[in-house]
Amino acid sequence: MKILLVGEYSRLHNSLKEGLLALGHEVTLVSTGDGFKSFPSDVLLQPKYDSGFSKKVKVLFFKLFGINITSKALKNEFFQNKEKFQGFDVVQLINESPLGILPKHEKEIISFLKKSNKKLLLLSCGTDYLSVKYAFEKKFRYSIFTPFFEGKISEKEFFPVLKYLKPEYKDLHQFVFEKVDGIIASDLDYDIPLQGNEKYLGLIPNPVNTEKLKFKPFASEKKITIFHGINRANYFKKGNDYFEAALEKLQQKYPSKVEVITVENIAYSEYIEKYNAAHIILDQVFAFDQGYNALEAMAKGKVVFTGAEKEFLDNYNLKEDEVCINAIPDVDYLFRKMELLILNPEKISFISINARKFIEREHNYISIAKKYLAFWETS
Incomplete structure (x- = not known):
């Protein structure tokens, strides 16, 4: 099977790729490396204008024209490599916003992936509209919203999470759910909000490559x-x-x-x-x-x-x-x-x-x- 994995959080897709390769499948991973964590990727899309003087230019450009040049540049970089993202049996998105760019640009990329490949799957992993809405409505006993409700985090500081409740992200959520052939949760924090959805296939625990992780038995020490x-x-x-x-x-x-x-x-x-x-x-x-x-x-x-x-x-x-x-x-x-x-x-x-x-x-x-x-x- 020929598989394309889109996006990366905490090495999940890298470990899944290793398992799939061990089973004889052909796998390509495209991502931004998950920021400062710098995870490896077969096709690494590198966000621009995010530091130094170029970041100031980005902010000015947004104020003057309302355009996010980082998001636009990353979308353009994806399409410059579009021949690498066609003809797969399965494409899996790690999130509704797998590349972390503006919803309108994510939609263009997801539409292309849907048209250019056989199956499109969504992995519910990381903050998205459904899990954020569930937590915001206090359906969990506690959640990432608890410190926000307690006033420890300002609305501005919590924007990276709160943004998923905005109309454009709700629209992205609905768009993705219509496009995908199925949805998988990576752990219980995402499984619980998905219960009852007709496209929800179920929970698959995170893959861990234990061959690369050596077990070190505990030895009693002074400290x-x-x-x-x-x-x-x-x-x-x-x-x-x-x-x-x-x-x-x-x-x-x-x-x-x-x-x-x-x-x-x-x-x-x-x-x-x-x-x-x-x-x-x-x-x-x-x-x-x-x-x-x-x-x-x-x-x-x-x-x-x-x-x-x-x-x-x-x-x-x-x-x-x-x-x-x-x-x-x-x-x-x-x-x-x-x-x-x-x-x-x-x-x-x-x-x-x-x-x-x-x-x-x-x-x-x-x-x-x-x-x-x-x-x-x-x-």
Whole structure:
């Protein structure tokens, strides 16, 4: 089968590509590299006018003429390479806005992909109209909107999320849902809002290439190392303020037992290198299921604080704290969970081993690639 994967978040499409290649399929990945994370891509579309003097020109141009030259330039770059995006059996979009450009430009690209290939599929992964609307209406117990509702984030700062509720993104959502042959969710945070949609094929867990991720058994050491990676633009959205407050309490009480590594806005390759030495990884608070970074860390045997709500435990028939730690927006709770691990290192070893087994069982990149193929064939 000849497959085109459009867009990239947190290495998901790269891992799926590796699984598909291992099964003998032909795969092309086109993306922008997911910003500063710089993920690899067969066709890398590079946003222009996003830094330095050129960014000032972009802002001025928008004020004078109402034109986003970055979006327009990226759309033009796509069509300059259009011969590379035709004749595929399956095209999968990672999101309703897979290249992160203006809805009108995304529509032109998606229309072209629909006309030039056999099947068009949508992966519900990352913020989109439906998941944002569901969270905004407070249908989740808590969500990425919680800090916004609490006044921690201004409307201007939260625009990257709120924009999905605007008419042009609602229109893009409806346009994409009409065009695609089927929709797949990457985890429970996207599965739940999609329930009941006639084009929804179901949930397929994120693929993880465990062959590239070496498991490191926990060895009792003088200090337990905790890694906290921050994407400053998503600081409150990921609940980093709760993690930082809990870490401060922990370091004050156990200065001789804990070492904390904090990094901000670094490329994926450097991020991975930094967290390899850690025993505990602080991922995100406002989620019901694990995102991609958490899964890769779990594959390496890290104890990850991430989304692991009751819905997740029930779905995979797991017990609380069996494969990871459910992170919730409660500083005292997070502190107590960290303290329990610091004082009982054997629990770190227990969760570490279980985390690796869970990833091998539920997220193996080849098994997951087979599930995608089955969904694509029936769509």
